[in-house]
Amino acid sequence: MATSNSLSFGEGRGEGLYVIKIGGNVIDDSEKLHHFLKAFADLKGNKILVHGGGKMATKLAAEMHIEAKMVEGRRITDIETLRIVTMVYAGLISKNLIAQLQMHGCNALGLSGADGNLIKATKRPIQKIKSKTDDTFLEVDFGFVGDLDDNSIEIKNLSKLLESGFIPVFSAITHDGKSQLLNTNADTIASALAVSMSKNYETSLVYCFEKKGVLVDIDDESSVIREINPINYKDLKAKGIVADGMLPKLHNAFEALNKGVKEVFIGKADDLNELVSRGFLGTKLTK
Numbered sequence: 001m002a003t004s005n006s007l008s009f010g011e012g013r014g015e016g017l018y019v020i021k022i023g024g025n026v027i028d029d030s031e032k033l034h035h036f037l038k039a040f041a042d043l044k045g046n047k048i049l050v051h052g053g054g055k056m057a058t059k060l061a062a063e064m065h066i067e068a069k070m071v072e073g074r075r076i077t078d079i080e081t082l083r084i085v086t087m088v089y090a091g092l093i094s095k096n097l098i099a100q101l102q103m104h105g106c107n108a109l110g111l112s113g114a115d116g117n118l119i120k121a122t123k124r125p126i127q128k129i130k131s132k133t134d135d136t137f138l139e140v141d142f143g144f145v146g147d148l149d150d151n152s153i154e155i156k157n158l159s160k161l162l163e164s165g166f167i168p169v170f171s172a173i174t175h176d177g178k179s180q181l182l183n184t185n186a187d188t189i190a191s192a193l194a195v196s197m198s199k200n201y202e203t204s205l206v207y208c209f210e211k212k213g214v215l216v217d218i219d220d221e222s223s224v225i226r227e228i229n230p231i232n233y234k235d236l237k238a239k240g241i242v243a244d245g246m247l248p249k250l251h252n253a254f255e256a257l258n259k260g261v262k263e264v265f266i267g268k269a270d271d272l273n274e275l276v277s278r279g280f281l282g283t284k285l286t287k
């Protein structure tokens with residue numbers, strides 16, 4: 001919570017802030033989610049939660065006979081899919097998380113990027129993506145997917161919410177300012193929030209998911225890579241040790257470090273306390 005000693009907006013970096021992201025696999029596991037939310041509620045100081053929910057959206061879409069299509073870790077979001085993700089992320093998941101956090105005494109406020117104009121995105125233009133099988137490029141229309149830039153976050157009003165004692169909880173739904181809702185990857189939202197808020201706070205970014213950290217062997221939880229820097233990152237990518245959803249996560253993490261975020265950790269949702277208290281059970285990223 002802000003104190004009278006803290007620097008006010010525009011004066012420079014003041015006190016600490018945690019931006020914590022929780023992924024869809026944990027959200028789908030009620031026991032793990034409960035444990036995580038209790039630890040999040042108990043965490044002292046300024047904090048923002050960003051949640052995904054991709055797994056549940058994929059499941060619901062399948063029940064409605066809509067096939068989920070992911071390209072480079074992003075969901076192709078046609079109008080039907082946008083309706084589903086809005087209902088799932090900004091509705092069902094958001095409100096359930098808020099109710100649980102309130103039970104733990106945490107005054108959480110569930111937000112999409114449209115609320116308070118806090119996160120404005122730009123609809124992703126058609127992308128040329130290299131084919132996996134040959135050297136050709138394919139044109140991909142991601143539909144209603146929103147990309148963020150350095151001006152996307154309304155830092156001043158978000159800081160005011162924190163100073164008023166609210167705990168912002170963001171879903172992966174943003175808007176373009178012209179009444180169009182957009183679907184934005186939750187890891188990207190967490191990184192953009194951490195980068196922008198680091199103008200005002202000493203910000204730590206923590207990605208929580210279902211594994212102990214970035215692993216050498218994805219089936220061996222004891223193979224956590226303690227530290228990743230841009231050099232061993234290249235090597236891990238080349239060897240295929242990091243793949244799938246981990247690639248955009250690490251990309252976002254390095255982007256955050258390069259743009260002023262103090263530290264980035266990746267680890268298990270169960271280990272939130274250890275991650276933030278430097279008990280250090282996960283992976284730390286360094287520049």
Ligand SMILES: Nc1ncnc2c1ncn2[C@@H]1O[C@H](COP(=O)(O)OP(=O)(O)O)[C@@H](O)[C@H]1O
Pocket residue numbers: 022023024025026052054208209210211213214215216218241242243244245246247249
């Ligand atoms: N080396 C690795 N260590 C850990 N996870 C990895 C690794 N390489 C790929 N992954 C995959 O990355 C996924 C995490 O990314 P993502 O699916 O975006 O998760 P979430 O949205 O739950 O945070 C893991 O579930 C795992 O399958």
Ligand SMILES: CC(=O)N[C@@H](CCC(=O)OP(=O)(O)O)C(=O)O
Pocket residue numbers: 022023024025051052053054055057073074075085145146172183184185186187
């Ligand atoms: C554009 C895009 O890909 N948006 C993501 C937003 C949710 C998300 O990021 O959820 P997880 O963190 O659980 O993966 C999606 O719809 O899957």
